[in-house]
Amino acid sequence: MKQRYYIGVDVSKGKVDIAVLNATKEVVLEQIIKNEVKTLNRFFRVLFRKLKIEKEDILVCCETTGIYNHPLEVSCTQMDIFLWVENALKIKKAASDLRGKSDRTCYSGVVPFPNQSGISIKRDRVSNLANHKLKKLLHMAAMSCIRAHGELKEYFIRKVKEGKNKMLVINAIRNKLVHRMFAVVKRQSPYLREI
Numbered sequence: 726m727k728q729r730y731y732i733g734v735d736v737s738k739g740k741v742d743i744a745v746l747n748a749t750k751e752v753v754l755e756q757i758i759k760n761e762v763k764t765l766n767r768f769f770r771v772l773f774r775k776l777k778i779e780k781e782d783i784l785v786c787c788e789t790t791g792i793y794n795h796p797l798e799v800s801c802t803q804m805d806i807f808l809w810v811e812n813a814l815k816i817k818k819a820a821s822d823l824r825g826k827s828d829r830t831c832y833s834g835v836v837p838f839p840n841q842s843g844i845s846i847k848r849d850r851v852s853n854l855a856n857h858k859l860k861k862l863l864h865m866a867a868m869s870c871i872r873a874h875g876e877l878k879e880y881f882i883r884k885v886k887e888g889k890n891k892m893l894v895i896n897a898i899r900n901k902l903v904h905r906m907f908a909v910v911k912r913q914s915p916y917l918r919e920i
Contacts, residue, residue: 734787765800867898
């Protein structure tokens with residue numbers, strides 16, 4: 726059986742974020758509703774009428790969140806809807822390319838990602854799924870840059886004087902180095918400091 730719509734559900738304690746995609750992976754609906762069986766059942770009934778589809782036409786997907794999944798599981802069972810529950814780490818690894826960051830900076834671990842779940846919002850964090858060897862090499866290069874005379878040392882000093890966290894500034898320097906390396910490779914010419 727081939728589904729015509731896929732429903733991705735991000736489950737948290739009090740609410741669920743829902744995205745409905747068609748077979749060509751276009752988002753046709755995004756909605757945030759309460760994480761309650763009654764509300765979820767109402768959502769699915771309205772969705773079936775609005776899209777003129779049957780329960781066999783959809784697949785609901787979510788990550789494991791322990792007890793917070795329970796209302797969605799009950800709703801899908803009551804409505805006889807197919808539900809796919811996936812391990813959260815597997816989804817996180819698969820989605821690392823889809824967070825709006827470029828591959829070069831994402832895999833080298835120099836770009837912070839939003840760190841939030843439900844109503845809990847923490848400060849942005851660099852992905853721990855990064856290539857650790859590459860991240861270590863970039864860190865050593867950034868440390869060399871701030872010890873040597875040059876524009877990156879000046880940048881470091883200026884940002885720290887502005888009150889920025891030192892590790893945040895070092896991370897920004899690592900990011901600058903990655904962008905410069907890729908520019909050099911892309912242009913096939915040595916790096917020249919703009920004056």
